[in-house]
Amino acid sequence: MTFAGPDSVIAKFGRFALFLGRLVGGTPFVLRRPRLWIEQIHMSGALSLVIIMLSGLFVGMVLGLQGYDLLRRFGSTESLGTAAALGLLRELGPVITALLFAGRAGTAITSEIGLMLATDQLAAMEMMAVDPVRRICAPRFLGGVAAMPFLAAIFSTIGIYGSHLVGVTLMGVDAGQFWSQMRGAVEFRDVFEGVVKSFAFGVACSAIAVFEGYHAVPTAEGVGRATTRTVVTSSVAILAIDYMLTAVLL
Amino acid sequence: MPPSAVVLFEDVGYRVGGRAVLGNLNLSIARGRVTAIMGPSGTGKTTLLRLLTGQIQPTEGQVTVDGRNLGQLDRDGLYALRRNMGMLFQNGALLTDLSVYENVAFPLREHTDLPEALIRRIVLMKLESVGLRGAAGLMPAELSGGMARRVALARAIVMDPQILIYDEPFAGLDPIALGMVLKLIRELNQTLGITSIVVSHDVHVIEQLADDAVLLSGGGIAAVGSPADLARNPDPAVRQFMSGSAEGPVPFHYPAADIKADLLGGAP
Numbered sequence: 113m114t115f116a117g118p119d120s121v122i123a124k125f126g127r128f129a130l131f132l133g134r135l136v137g138g139t140p141f142v143l144r145r146p147r148l149w150i151e152q153i154h155m156s157g158a159l160s161l162v163i164i165m166l167s168g169l170f171v172g173m174v175l176g177l178q179g180y181d182l183l184r185r186f187g188s189t190e191s192l193g194t195a196a197a198l199g200l201l202r203e204l205g206p207v208i209t210a211l212l213f214a215g216r217a218g219t220a221i222t223s224e225i226g227l228m229l230a231t232d233q234l235a236a237m238e239m240m241a242v243d244p245v246r247r248i249c250a251p252r253f254l255g256g257v258a259a260m261p262f263l264a265a266i267f268s269t270i271g272i273y274g275s276h277l278v279g280v281t282l283m284g285v286d287a288g289q290f291w292s293q294m295r296g297a298v299e300f301r302d303v304f305e306g307v308v309k310s311f312a313f314g315v316a317c318s319a320i321a322v323f324e325g326y327h328a329v330p331t332a333e334g335v336g337r338a339t340t341r342t343v344v345t346s347s348v349a350i351l352a353i354d355y356m357l358t359a360v361l362l
Numbered sequence: 363m364p365p366s367a368v369v370l371f372e373d374v375g376y377r378v379g380g381r382a383v384l385g386n387l388n389l390s391i392a393r394g395r396v397t398a399i400m401g402p403s404g405t406g407k408t409t410l411l412r413l414l415t416g417q418i419q420p421t422e423g424q425v426t427v428d429g430r431n432l433g434q435l436d437r438d439g440l441y442a443l444r445r446n447m448g449m450l451f452q453n454g455a456l457l458t459d460l461s462v463y464e465n466v467a468f469p470l471r472e473h474t475d476l477p478e479a480l481i482r483r484i485v486l487m488k489l490e491s492v493g494l495r496g497a498a499g500l501m502p503a504e505l506s507g508g509m510a511r512r513v514a515l516a517r518a519i520v521m522d523p524q525i526l527i528y529d530e531p532f533a534g535l536d537p538i539a540l541g542m543v544l545k546l547i548r549e550l551n552q553t554l555g556i557t558s559i560v561v562s563h564d565v566h567v568i569e570q571l572a573d574d575a576v577l578l579s580g581g582g583i584a585a586v587g588s589p590a591d592l593a594r595n596p597d598p599a600v601r602q603f604m605s606g607s608a609e610g611p612v613p614f615h616y617p618a619a620d621i622k623a624d625l626l627g628g629a630p
Contacts, residue, residue, distance in 0.1 A: 231455060233455050237457075239415060239447065240444070240472065240517075241441040242469070
């Protein structure tokens, strides 16, 4: 393990920014070939649905229990719907979805691109005058960016039903109060905050996954390390961006 | 540039971290001929190919292909040049998520708007020429190493390039496939006038195939000429390579301490 000095960290940020520019520059190409894009939305989005829905259900159920216990101390258990909805829409939905996305789809993207690099497939494309950043990386990047807000929305929706399941069905909170308080308190800007966050996380996670794969050391060990870096870097990036966006949007 | 030269290396050097992989290289490759690049492992053959295709830039000198200096081309210019080049990678480098048919069709789909019927005809003709039309529906994982190389060859010629580069095309082929690939390279060269650049260790195959041969040694050129010239070359390093002997000026062993001291001396 070598220590990466501050200059190399800054250099990596620079390379990442340039690479992100090339990815975004590949957007017109991908939009002309929607099939490439849709395939990747399927790979990153549709195939992540099960883990997102299951996690959303359990997180919602935990929120139902914890929220009920907390609110009971203040005698306001009927606010459970509001508490669960705000927590999910603004924070837990986008953040946990992005963390799961990094583990499920991000690692798949990094290892796939890394292996393509190690087996000369990207060099072969270069030699066929096909830019692998446009043809391989950009569709995966845009696929992730498109999938993330929908995954976060599905996570939050299922989470709200999970908290309803525990709070109303198990603990006996009044169903009418649960929904009407939520309707009254949750505003458009709460939903907007979640959408902005999940979009930002989508850009960060997908770009990191593609970047790490494309710059992996082309060996078995190198691809393994790149995959690990994807999860670590994405997770830290998600939490850091979350703080910054929360501070700006609140 | 001499009128017949399609590739020109002028005083080219390439260093990695201060170590010279290639140095002071002057080389011209003639249009429409089969040129072999030979040399022991680690003498910079692959580096030379990567310089020639613009995958890396020389640290000294310049490389000119088809009259264009690779160092002055941007990415688009390089891609435009590469549309006239085909390259066969050592391991084939097929795209593993596409079938054999789709691999061969890949350059056509990326660069042309040809109708599907025409693409199909071209792809099947190219696959037929490497004897693998019947394998069109297979995935790369289902192919043997030799078959993958032949599919990659079909893919390399599907755009009818002017220059074809082969990186070790004969390694690991059985005698039948080798004979077929040999014949194919010859035919492509003679019927279409394709300039062929073949990197290989295989002295006997090169003697049958190549018009010109370049022998690299220690990051520089040891000899240039026809394969027959090289076979007659009196230089001991050239003789050693052409006859395949471990004894001679080119060391077979990587530099090491005395074997007796190493074996009896305990842990390193």
